[in-house]
Amino acid sequence: MVEFQLDETSGVATYLQLVQQVHQALRMGMLEPGDQLPTAQQVVAQLAINPNTVHKAYRELEREGLVRARPGLGTFVTRAPSGPDPATQARFLAAMTDWLRSARAAGLGPDDIEAIYRTAFRTCFAEGVA
Amino acid sequence: MNAVIQASGLGKQYRRAWALRDCTLAIPEGRVAGLVGPNGAGKTTLLRLAAGMLTPTLGTITVLGERPAAGPAQLARVGFVAQDTPIYSRMTVADHLRLGAWLNPGWDDHLARHRISQLALNPKQRAGSLSGGQRAQLALTLALAKRPGLLILDEPVASLDPLARREFLQGLMEAVAGQGLSVLLSSHLVADLERVCDYLVVLVASRVRVAGEVSDLLTSHHRLSGPRRDPATLPAGQEIITESHTDKQSNLMVRTDGPVLDPAWAVQPVSLEDLVLAYMSRARDDGPASPQQLKVAS
16 A cells, blocks of 8 residues: 655645655556555544545546545555556666766756756757647 | 534623634634634634633624533533643543543543554553643543534644644544544644644734635735836735835735736745735734733733
């Protein structure tokens, strides 16, 4: 079962953090169809957050068709989100890690690297739109 | 909408000073409502009025549809945990549960015992030798085992260390999820409330400054930053909460139901803490409270 964590400094709404963590767990293969999500009571007992926040996150996941609530039983994963398969993910993660190491070795700091990444990201996705 | 607490023109006067005035509120059922404001703002007065421990000087208040403390049935529906999470220091944990069972007709002994064992409290231990966090948890257990429809907590975590504070709120939220009760809790620290509350009431100098669903409040308030601008030229429907200006720049927090379309502004979302601080500073700038108001203990 997944365990949620909160980043209070991220500025991302709490319910959205839960949604994103389920997405990520699905992509990484830590959650698979048929798996159960923790109950709202379990989540709030761990994170000390409002139960409605958990309900909102699970409703959003249900709307996306990734999970289904079975009354009296719990909330279960129905399918993985469409996206790259874990092997492709791992390949790009490794390539990105290598790139970051070489950037650091060349003397670039976190801010420099982030600026480069953002510029490249914008350029790349602007191409698709234009 | 069913209101768990409904107040209309509610006021409480101690001798010549008003601890609370013109309080009109409707807190919906099933919420965890946070009551925030500086020390001495009137938070405790409002909570005690809701619990029926005080009677209003002016106006009306109903709790779960009835006058607070109207009779034994109404008393049983409202749990109250006072500021210092009171316990009887010479009595053991088990004695507290026996007393709770004896005093409360709807006492849920299973729930009480389950919580005590979950918290790993020794039933034979005297309450006076418990840690602050354990005392607060014992007081919470007594209040929850009453099976109230509304639980009122006055500064429940103010005196606890960060870990005990987190554990207390975990237990409270678990109970909300499991029992479906409504909660009203006060704090002078927004950070305590940010994770747990879905409804907010800001009380400053004995008046309610803003109240509403947290999600609505966050989407309707914006921080605007741009070239210096006369606030009188803002579109109708944009209410200024705070403003500051330099010779070239204006920074505003506004409340509006619609989007901010003016391209001159850089628009930023606000956090709950920003929002509370903005209403607190606006209340201060509206003119200081009279010396009498400042002397009133909360």
